[in-house]
Amino acid sequence: MGNKKSLWSRVWPPAVALGALLACWQAAVSFSLVEEWVIPSPAGVVREAFSANVWPRLTEHTGATVGLAMIGFAGGSAAGFGLAALLHLLPGVRRGVYPLLILSQNVPIVILAPIMTMLFGYGLLPKALLVMLVCFFPVCIAMLGGLSGTDEGLRHYMRMIGSGKWTLFWRLELPSAVQSLFSGLKIAASYSVLSATFAEMLAPKTGLGGYMVLSTRGFMPERAFASAILIIMISLALFGLIALAERLVIRWRPEKGETKRHAGG
């Protein structure tokens, strides 16, 4: 009960703030402080989004964007996870590759998009590859950090009782790295929507990114705003999904604010 109440008390202030912001925006347009054809009103955006000839196209493009982001996220994360595990188990290779991985963090990967398009055309492949690349690095780096950050005392104990390299990996290092892995996955989840939208903008045929570009070119600000809102919602939903998965997987963590329950002895 107390928990519910505290959740409510955390939710209502930002909700009120958001409502106030929307009201101001609506008022600014309604009272013609800004022209409707420059910045559409919230109500106008909603009306346009649900209109008969826009809604079906919005859902279709949303589906495409979600699909692209998910493919890229899944593929990139899996590759990042795999390479991290491999490098961890092969310390010699790791020494060569790890510095490059860190350096590559500074490469804005979206600059590869035109090259991908040049090499692979305008289909799904170059876009998916771009999103995968973007998702790959945060997962790989976070995972490697988690694997090598394993508690030394625990490692010593596990080795003393006879754990080999493989047992150490599965029973100790991998579970230790789960928390870092989820940090990486959360970053990758946000990046995946961002980079998917960006890739769609370059070849504006499918996806919300593409629809947005076409809408701005046709000067239909309501549709561009509606696409933007949907993109934000997808991004939040994907992040929320990962956060939820984290909560389900990591059940051993003490609850925030929970004091150690010493029962004597």
Add this chain to the structure above:
Amino acid sequence: MLEVNGLNVGFRDGRGVKEVLRDVSLRVEDGEFVSIIGPSGSGKTTLFSVIGGLLSPSSGEVRIGGRETTGETGHVAYMPQQASLLPWLTVAGNIEQSLVIAGAEKGSARKDALAWLARIGLAEYAGAYPHVLSGGMQQRVSFLRALLSPQPLMLLDEPFGALDALTRAEMQKWLLSIWEENRRSVLLVTHSIEEALYLSDRIIVLSASPAEIRDEIIVPFERPRREELWEDARFNALKGRIYRHLQTSGRKEQPHG
């Protein structure tokens, strides 16, 4: 049970080889409780790493159960100073996993873990995660984990060093009561002279670096041990004897030794 013969261990550092163990030989018989005591930095941890097989000595051999096991892991049950329970496994799960790694069958490991947790009064914590346990309770679980391992030799590495004095005394009493019912071969490393005298059959005194065996004391008190051992005149005499050894070897201790 355990035979350590002529162990020499050195580490290379900037100026050459730093000798840590010099010609250390010792034995632990079946069902015997032996303690190793020495000033800090006297290489006790190194000695355990060698016996556990994590570290290969420059020369000498380790034999467990009559077979040479130098440089081989998996022949000892181990209780470290920090309880080292895996935070993502339940209390019972922690015991079970260690027993399985040590070579026990999964089903029987589970059964043993639950039965013994009930026996030491921690049944209600079997399904809890370790962070809800107090330090003393965690060490009980850690001891149980070592006790139930199929390996006949137990290495206890300053197991109560991180506990407060009162909990420590309680834990010594508790450990002794369980051990006296289930005699296993035990090698204990400790800083505490009283702890060594209270628990062991035999005490091996090490000097500071490089560690050599200074003295070996057969503890004369009958078992089961009384708590009021310190009232015995022999207790204080032995305490003095060990203390003098530690003092004289402490004198040549280096600043960070």
